[in-house]
Amino acid sequence: MSETFGSFSEELIRFIEAQKIFFVGTAAPDGRVNVSPKGGDSLRVLGPNRILWMNLTGSGNETAAHLMEINRMTLMWCAFEGPPMILRAYGQARTVHRRDDDYASLTDLIPAKTGTRQYYLLDVDLVQTSCGYAVPFYDYTEDRVALDKWAEKRGEAGIAEYWAQKNQLSLDGRPTGVLES
Numbered sequence: 001m002s003e004t005f006g007s008f009s010e011e012l013i014r015f016i017e018a019q020k021i022f023f024v025g026t027a028a029p030d031g032r033v034n035v036s037p038k039g040g041d042s043l044r045v046l047g048p049n050r051i052l053w054m055n056l057t058g059s060g061n062e063t064a065a066h067l068m069e070i071n072r073m074t075l076m077w078c079a080f081e082g083p084p085m086i087l088r089a090y091g092q093a094r095t096v097h098r099r100d101d102d103y104a105s106l107t108d109l110i111p112a113k114t115g116t117r118q119y120y121l122l123d124v125d126l127v128q129t130s131c132g133y134a135v136p137f138y139d140y141t142e143d144r145v146a147l148d149k150w151a152e153k154r155g156e157a158g159i160a161e162y163w164a165q166k167n168q169l170s171l172d173g174r175p176t177g178v179l180e181s
Contacts, residue, residue: 088127
């Protein structure tokens with residue numbers, strides 16, 4: 001029921017582009033595994049083996065902390081409508097912060113928002129599809145706007161203060177690099 005590939009086909013890229021939500025999985029060598037849902041207009045397939053996604057400010061910053069130690073990442077999409085399918089992309093990821101030289105070029109691909117914390121570039125080395133027969137149907141209504149409104153209300157200075165208070169360490173006390181220069 002599952003198949004593996006070395007890269008995304010055009011059909012799989014179209015599947016990704018049609019999805020309203022994806023999930024990100026990362027882990028450090030020990031401690032907690034993090035799985036996080038993502039949505040909105042925050043992901044681009046840059047090629048058959050490369051994905052870019054924009055990460056907005058949130059209550060934690062686990063992905064950044066994990067990638068400082070081990071650069072592995074898994075992205076997953078599920079078909080909640082239409083034919084069933086689960087798609088996973090495995091690979092090595094890199095965090096790109098505002099201070100990094102290539103940050104500006106990434107904002108051309110996915111425009112940054114007030115709450116944009118960082119971007120992630122994933123070099124995909126394995127793509128897997130599986131049946132998705134047990135994934136239920138769900139109807140998409142709309143994207144939530146609460147996080148964007150929250151960030152706009154705080155402004156850039158308020159976001160930086162929030163990062164200093166809430167986003168410098170992971171749940172396991174690992175540094176995230178969000179404010180390092």
